[in-house]
Every structure is written in structure tokens, then in C-alpha cells.
Amino acid sequence: MYSHLYRLEKLREKVFAEKAQVAIISLPENISYFTGYRGPGLLIVTREKVELYVPVLEYWRAQECLTESDVQDLVELIAYTTYRLPDIGDILDRVVRAKPADIIAEKASKATKVLYDNMPLEAYLKLSxxxxxxxxxxxxxxxxxxxxxxxxxxxQAARISMQAVLATIDYISYGTSETEAIGYYMYEACIRGASSQAFPPIIAFNENTVYPHAVPSPDNVVVQGSPILIDVGVFYEGYCSDMTRSYQIGGRDSEYRRVFEAVYEALVSAIDRIEPGVAAKEVDEVARRVLRKYGLSKYFVHSLGHGIGLQVHEKPRLSNDSQDRLEKNMVVTVEPGVYIPRKFGVRLEEMVVVTSRGAKILTKGLPIEFD
Structure with a gap:
């Protein structure tokens, strides 16, 4: 099932192709991509061997992750500590006393060319x-x-979020505060299998829906006609979900309905344009063109979407300046939004996977409209 071995070999091929001596990977999500272990550490890949350095307190978890992947025979696991632990060597195969920057400097000391992903500044300066x-x-x-x-x-991450959102919408009623709704959503997500939240959940009411990254308040409560915006996602076995729904409690008034229908048309039109080979910025432009038709494009203040996977924001970027092109098996969000100051905001977001026949929506289980 897993393909970490193939990925590590591809990274090693990159070392050869670049005529480098070592690749140093320090971003936790990238370490996870290559080994299955997600956490602090350093992945050192040379032409001859692969070493994974982790803090001593992460050693046993990293060992378990490697055992569950297909690279346990290739990767040498080494613990590091910045303070003296005199007896720890009795229970660990290998342990060194050093800071990550020192490990990087030592491993690159004989190299003339070093590949890296996210090197700490202290180490970067040592290798200047x-x-x-x-x-x-x-x-x-x-x-x-x-x-x-x-x-x-x-x-599965999307399925957990969708079920938790449906439960939360049933829970929200007159007098419910934003913080109460968020607490309830997080509980519902966790009991359904989420390991954690992919990002701080956004559940906004009333004028707070105007802010794309609204900060929740215990004092902002639902009243008759409240606009509601829910933007949430979870982690499931290391992978993320991300989805947004907007509705007005007690029925939509004419202005809200006009904006909602424009945003929905932008969403559908953009998704219809998704297929392999299409420029990501072209999909973004499709959504903006729809909102421009309704005189609402000036209220669309962010990019249309982003890739999602080990992180909630990954390549490709669906924006007007993106250089990315869509390819089969990319998973992206599509999230047009309109935010009218001192009134309300409407954002709708679907997750889709790019297939050879276009976009397949992964969040269909969550209705677009709610009463």
C-alpha cells in the first residue's frame, strides 16, 4: 500500500541528478511524505545511506512509524538530545548529543553541494x-x-468533517454562541475519528461572517435571520479535509439570496472547468468572471483555492497569479467567497480530485443549502 520507499529512491535520484552529496529534509510534512513519521527531526539522504534524526522523546513513536512503512530496512533511526542523559544509551540503538543545526553542519561538512527544503537559519548560516x-x-x-x-x-477526513458539520448545524439554534458551536463541532469530529483539527475551526455568525478568517466570540450569538458561515477541516491518519458552507437561519432574505446564488454559480462554473492540463489561474478567472457579472467581484478578496493533503494548504494554488497546471490525482479546494463590509459574507467550498474526466467532488455528502 505505502510507497515511501519509492519516494526515498526518487529523492536519492535527485541527489545524483543535481550532482549533490546530501539532501537535508526538515519540514515535518516532507519527512512524513518520505518515511511515514510526522514530527520534529531531520532526514539526511546521501548517495550511500538514509538517516532519520529525531528528538529522544520522539524516538519510539518514530520507530513505530517506520515499522509500519516500507522503509524500515533502509532508514537508520538516530535519537538526539541537547542535554545530558547518561543512561539513555542503554535502551536506544543510537543517540547523539547535539542540536539540529550541529547535526546538519556535521553531515554537510564534506559536501560541496547540499539540497534542502526548509533549513533552520542557524544551520543555513553555518553552511554559507x-x-x-x-x-x-x-x-x-x-x-x-x-x-x-x-x-x-x-x-475519510472529508467524511468525518461532513458528518460533524451536519450534527453541528442541527445543534445551532437561537442563542447559540460561536464558541459553543465550535466546541460542539470539535467534539463531534473527534468522536467520529478525527485525530485533530486541520486548522482552527471557523464558525461565524452575523457581521463576523464578513471576515474570511473570523475570530470566534462567546458573545456573538444566533438571532432571527443570522448569516452563518462554517469553514472546518480535520486530520485523519495524517491527511486533511477543508470545506465551507454558508446559510441564513430562519430563511434567506433577498440580498443574501442574490449573493448566495452568485457564489454558488461561481463555484459550479469553476469546478466544471477543472480537468488535467488546465492552468490553475484559468479556473480562478472563471469564478471571478461570474462574480463580475453580478457586480460582486470586488468583494472576492482571496484566491479561489489550493491543494490539500498532508497540509491544509499545498500546491497547486488556484489564484490569478498561479503558475501551476492541474494534473490527474491532484486534490484541490474550490472556495469562492463574497464579503460585504458591515453586512455579511458568503463562502462555499468543495474539495475535488482531478480525474481524467474532470473534477470529482469529495464533499457531495454535505448539502449546499440549509433551511
Whole structure:
């Protein structure tokens, strides 16, 4: 099922192709992509071997993650500690006393060319005499094209969020505060299998819906006619979901309905344009063109969407300045929004996977409209 071994070999091929001596990977999500272990550490890949350095308190969890992946025979696991633990060597295969920056400097000391993804500043300065080449964009592109087992995890993360949102909408009533609704949603997501939230949940009422990243308040409560915006996502086995719904409690008035229908048309039109080979910025423009028709484009103040996977924001970017092109098995969000100051905001967001026949919506189980 897992393909970490293939990914590590591809990274090693990159080391050879770039005529480098070592690749140093420090972003936790990238370490997870290559090994299955997600947490603080350093992945050191040379032409001869692969070493994973983790803090001593993460050693046993990392060991378990490697055992469950297909790279346990390739990766040497080493613990590091910045303070003296005199007896720890009795229970660990290997342990060193050093800071991450020192480990990086030591591993790159004989190299003339170093590949890296997200090097700590202290280590970067130590290696200023080396030829340093960032491969962040390369890894981000590799990660953007999902394997089937990754899509299955994203689908399950979406399913958990959808069920929790439906339960939360049933819970919200007159007098419910934003913080109460968020607490209820998080509980519902966790009992359904979420390991954590993919980002701080946004459940906004009334004028707070105007802010795309609204901060919840215990004093902002639902009243008759309250606009409501719910933007949430969870982690499931390392992968994220992200979805948004907007509605007005007690029925929509004419202005809210006009904006809602325009945003919905922008959403559907953009999704219909998604297929392999299409420029991501073209999909963004489709949504803006619809909102422009209704005189609402000036209220659409963010990009249309983003890739999603090990992180909630990944490549590709669906924005008007994106250089990305969509490819089969990319998973992206499509989230047009209109935010009218001192009134209300409406955002609708679907998760879709790019297939050879277009976009397949992963969040269909969550209705677009609510009474």
C-alpha cells in the first residue's frame, strides 16, 4: 500500500541528478511524505545511506512509524538530545548529543553541494560556504499528485468533517454562541475519528461572517435571520479535509439570496472547468468572471483555492497569479467567497480530485443549502 520507499529512491535520484552529496529534509510534512513519521527531526539522504534524526522523546513513536512503512530496512533511526542523559544509551540503538543545526553542519561538512527544503537559519548560516540548492518546490510538486491510498485518507477526513458539520448545524439554534458551536463541532469530529483539527475551526455568525478568517466570540450569538458561515477541516491518519458552507437561519432574505446564488454559480462554473492540463489561474478567472457579472467581484478578496493533503494548504494554488497546471490525482479546494463590509459574507467550498474526466467532488455528502 505505502510507497515511501519509492519516494526515498526518487529523492536519492535527485541527489545524483543535481550532482549533490546530501539532501537535508526538515519540514515535518516532507519527512512524513518520505518515511511515514510526522514530527520534529531531520532526514539526511546521501548517495550511500538514509538517516532519520529525531528528538529522544520522539524516538519510539518514530520507530513505530517506520515499522509500519516500507522503509524500515533502509532508514537508520538516530535519537538526539541537547542535554545530558547518561543512561539513555542503554535502551536506544543510537543517540547523539547535539542540536539540529550541529547535526546538519556535521553531515554537510564534506559536501560541496547540499539540497534542502526548509533549513533552520542557524544551520543555513553555518553552511554559507556551501552551494545550497532548495528543492522545496520539487517536493511540493511531488506531494501535489496523490496516490490512491492518500486520496482514500482525504476522503475519510472529508467524511468525518461532513458528518460533524451536519450534527453541528442541527445543534445551532437561537442563542447559540460561536464558541459553543465550535466546541460542539470539535467534539463531534473527534468522536467520529478525527485525530485533530486541520486548522482552527471557523464558525461565524452575523457581521463576523464578513471576515474570511473570523475570530470566534462567546458573545456573538444566533438571532432571527443570522448569516452563518462554517469553514472546518480535520486530520485523519495524517491527511486533511477543508470545506465551507454558508446559510441564513430562519430563511434567506433577498440580498443574501442574490449573493448566495452568485457564489454558488461561481463555484459550479469553476469546478466544471477543472480537468488535467488546465492552468490553475484559468479556473480562478472563471469564478471571478461570474462574480463580475453580478457586480460582486470586488468583494472576492482571496484566491479561489489550493491543494490539500498532508497540509491544509499545498500546491497547486488556484489564484490569478498561479503558475501551476492541474494534473490527474491532484486534490484541490474550490472556495469562492463574497464579503460585504458591515453586512455579511458568503463562502462555499468543495474539495475535488482531478480525474481524467474532470473534477470529482469529495464533499457531495454535505448539502449546499440549509433551511
Amino acid at each position: 560556504s556551501k552551494k545550497l540548492v532548495s528543492i522545496s518546490d520539487t517536493i511540493a510538486y511531488w506531494r501535489s499528485i496523490k496516490e490512491d491510498w492518500e486520496i482514500e485518507r482525504i476522503v
